[in-house]
Amino acid sequence: MQLPFIYPIKRLLPVLFAIAFATVLLLENLTPVTAQLSQSPAQEIRGVWLTNNDFDILRHRAKLQDAIEQLRRMNFNTIYPVVWNDGYTKYPSAVAQRMGIPFFFKGAEGQDVIADIIAQARRQGLLAIPWFEFGFMAPLTSELASEHPNWLTQKRDGTQTSISAAGEVAWLNPFHPEVQKFITDLVVEVVTKYNADGIQFDDHMSLPVDFGYDKYTIDLYTKETGNPPPPNPQAQAWMQWRADKITAFMIKLNQAVKARKPNAIFSVSPNYYDFAYKFQLQDWLNWVRLGIVDELVMQVYRDDLQTFNSKLTRPEIIETQQLIPTGIGIMSGLRNRPVSMQQIQSQVRAAQGRGLGVVFFYYESLWDYAPEPVGQRQNGFLALFPNQVLRDISQITTRKPSYNSLSLPLYTKGSVGQRTRGYFLEVAVAGGQPRRILMDTGSAGLRVPKEFLGNFPIRRTGKVVKEVLNDGTILQGELVYTNARIGPIPTEEPIPVQVVTSRQCIAQKPNCSAKSGTPFSGIIGVNYFEKSLPHNPLRKLPGNFSNGFIVTGNSNGGNSSLILGLTAENREGFKMTSLSKQPAISGIPGSRWDSRLNGVCITITGSSMNNTCNSKMLTDTGTNSGFTEIKSASLAGKLKPGKLRPENKVQVTIPGIFDYSVVPGNRDGFDLWNINVSPGAQHPVVVNSGIGFFDKYDVLFDPINGQQGFRDRN
Incomplete structure (x- = not known):
């Protein structure tokens, strides 16, 4: 059926589109927990975005003070000031300065506008969550784009720009490590520099589905899959690959934020899920289920109440609001298109009736650019929020994934070496880059070369352990304890890892793999027949993920996968045989078989x-x-x-x-x-x-x- 919608408006002019949706995109091989979820989180979001359009207010301390005091009187509890827009930061940024990006946004009295906003919000009891509005989007004419052309991605025809509500824009390549570092450095700078309550990313922390045909991405996709990207940008595997890469980056970004401020709110304000995934490769429901999102505000900029209401009852919103504070982004007006108080009230009450919070786009349209007088307008908002509702970030804690089961791809080649046959699983050790490590159901323990380790803390034991592989290779190296991430899932605590520094062949098998000099790709042994440390690292995954797994092969050219977490559903069709129990070993959790x-x-x-x-x-x-x-x-x-x-x-x-x-x-x-x-x-x-x-x-x-x-x- 035809569903009219208004593209999320973050600038001055609305853009009207019509998109036909015939089917609903489903997450395959992913089983979310639904029956055992707690009731909807109690902290109601009552927020407003502070945009570039509001800058005349934001840059004057007196005007800003009046604005925030007025929001408090109207019983708002959250503000989202823009800090990244049009390729420029709205605060003095050392990261941007190193990139040659000038700074234009001092306050009228020379003050740091973002510092002033956060300080005044703190005095009035409002949360201040800086808003990273443009995400991977930047004007082609910006210093960022012109100075770093290799950071940009493109469409298949070589086009580098798309038309958005902000005009014609280019897109930074979200898969390029230098782009990821730049964005991460900006975000960490904001979280570190200011006493903010979190950070928010919206629908531009994504990539339009037509993009990704730049040389870097083509080479990366070809290397990882063995084939170039298909000419159809909406080919399922190509879409999933790009969406998964963005998800992996968001996981690392979340870790970087939480490392600086564990109770910071990691907020996302996307489009509704079907649109976000199909057209922007933004798999935000997966982000929620993986536990990296602390708050979600879904943009629903609609004039028609029936269409507006239809978005509030979507399954992904019902699921999300059982996990985290969830709100709806509501259009409160633009300078050239005011929105009536009647429409605002009907939409807010519809959201409140569903137990959802609300965030308005944008501040000045609340009552300054409105068809009703200011007093009438403010009384209207007070009627919607008659009582004060405070929010407390001390309740923000690390949240476990809500999946019961998760399917991870197994690759045919590792990150290093030329092994002709194998199943390789992406594992990140000690905060390092994800590496494709050989998955071995015949041994137990994670064994990696030292260059696979990142810069996360490592506890050394000084104990050298030895493992003899079936082909006669002897692996030797120190046993250490550190955190690991298997696919997108981190271990709940540090796990034992053998850091391999020596490989050689046993005398009986002199032609083992160590003789060839092929680089060691690492081994993740997932057997439960542990003889000593290190043990199977899957034992230390959170929740249901630790209760077992399924390996599916790749006959007939199909994809291989590792399914973490056994459920009644994914056990169907298996014929079972029992194993013999082995004696317990100190230091190895669970039963041995x-x-x-x-x-x-x-x-x-x-x-x-x-x-x-x-x-x-x-x-x-x-x-x-x-x-x-x-x-x-x-x-x-x-x-x-x-x-x-x-x-x-x-x-x-x-x-x-x-x-x-x-x-x-x-x-x-x-x-x-x-x-x-x-x-x-x-x-x-x-x-x-x-x-x-x-x-x-x-x-x-x-x-x-x-x-x-x-x-x-x-």
């Missing part, structure tokens, strides 16, 4: 192993090739140690659970299978199915109940 499956039957054509059902088996993403370790040469029969040939078909089964077969070969690194004869083996026959097994089966790991599950993907 022997992850080698019992009662596995193996048949290898051309050998004496014909339905040998007393074997053990390990499902292992960390091993390229499947292999069978046999304690006695007599069991191997005519088979010699080494690679099996195609005539030696391998079949591995647990009756009623799975039936896996493979013809040994070399299909782009798939289907390799080895035989090892090891008299010192602990068990007569041990099978490691290798990563090829995950091409056919989804595998579930349940550390709570000590189970593994298998679901045939075909």
Whole structure:
């Protein structure tokens, strides 16, 4: 159906559009908590944006004092002064000065306008949350854009600008590390320089969907996916990749803000979700669910009350207001388009009836540019807010993600090295850049080279630990404790990490991976069969994320994923088998399980192993090739140690659970299978199915109940 709407107006002129929406974009593979949420947060938002249009008031101390005193008398409780607009800061910024950006916005008495606003708001009991209005948007003629042309992104046809309510603007590339650093430095400067109550980002902390075809982004996307960006800017995977990158930046920005001021309000004021995601790549509902947003104000600039009301009942607003203070952005008028008090009151009452707060765009239109007399107008607002409602930032605390389950992509190549086959998961260690680290279901513990570490605190133990990999590589390095982020989810507390400083081969396997000199890509071992520290880092994820996971493979060219958090829904279709419990180890949380499956039957054509059902088996993403370790040469029969040939078909089964077969070969690194004869083996026959097994089966790991599950993907 056709839904008329007014594009969010942050300048002087409204722009009218009409967009047809036939379907609703859904977040896939993400299960939010809804049934167990608390009631709507009690702190009602009553706010107003202080814009460039208000600058004549803001720059005069006396006028500003009168304005804030009047807002207090009208029982407002929050103001949002603009600090970043048109490519310029509204405060004296050392960060902007280093970039050659001039400063024009001193107060009439030479004062710092933002410092004055915050001080006066503090005296009147109002929250002051600086508003980072332009986000990644900047005029093409600004010093910022002209001095840093490589920071700009573009459309597929090479166009660098779009038409917005602010006129023709360019867009800083949100994926470029220098852009991210500049924006982060500005935000941290505001939070550090002023005694503000938080920081707010609006719909321009985003990227129009047509953009992202600059050389830097094309190269990055091609490197990470193996293909150039599709010509259709609304191709689903291309949209998701860009939206996820913006989300990852917002997570880091939130961490930077909270590191300086833990109870700062991290506020977002976007468009309604369908528009924000489809046209601006702004996945704000994901931000809310990930726990990085403390307050949300959704812009709903509509004249028609029915259309206005329809936005208040959207599922994402109902979900959000159960988690954090939530408000609606209401147009109170423009200089050339006043809005009646009757319309304002009807919209405010509709929002209040839904338990939602309100924020008005913008200050001078509250009563100075209005169709009614000032007194009548102010009495109208007092009727809407008859009682004082104070807000308290001391209640702002770190919020856990509200997801029960979250699907993370697994990549085919790591950040370093040229491993031909593997599942790699993005992990950031000690606040470092996210790195693609090999995910290994056959081992436990996070092991990374020291260059992967960021600048977050690290507790050293001085203890050197050693791990021997299946291919004979010995990893040695100090055990330390630090925080990590797995995808977008941070661990709840520091976890043990092996900082690998030495790699070598054992004598029995002199041709291990260490011999080649290939850089170490890191390993995140997610097995629960821990022998010692470090333990599986998934144990220290928050909430439901720590109760197990599912690995889905990439057969038939599909995408691989790691699903964190087991639910009744995502357990459906799995056939379960039990694991044996292992003794507890001090320092390792939770139960330990022997992850080698019992009662596995193996048949290898051309050998004496014909339905040998007393074997053990390990499902292992960390091993390229499947292999069978046999304690006695007599069991191997005519088979010699080494690679099996195609005539030696391998079949591995647990009756009623799975039936896996493979013809040994070399299909782009798939289907390799080895035989090892090891008299010192602990068990007569041990099978490691290798990563090829995950091409056919989804595998579930349940550390709570000590189970593994298998679901045939075909």
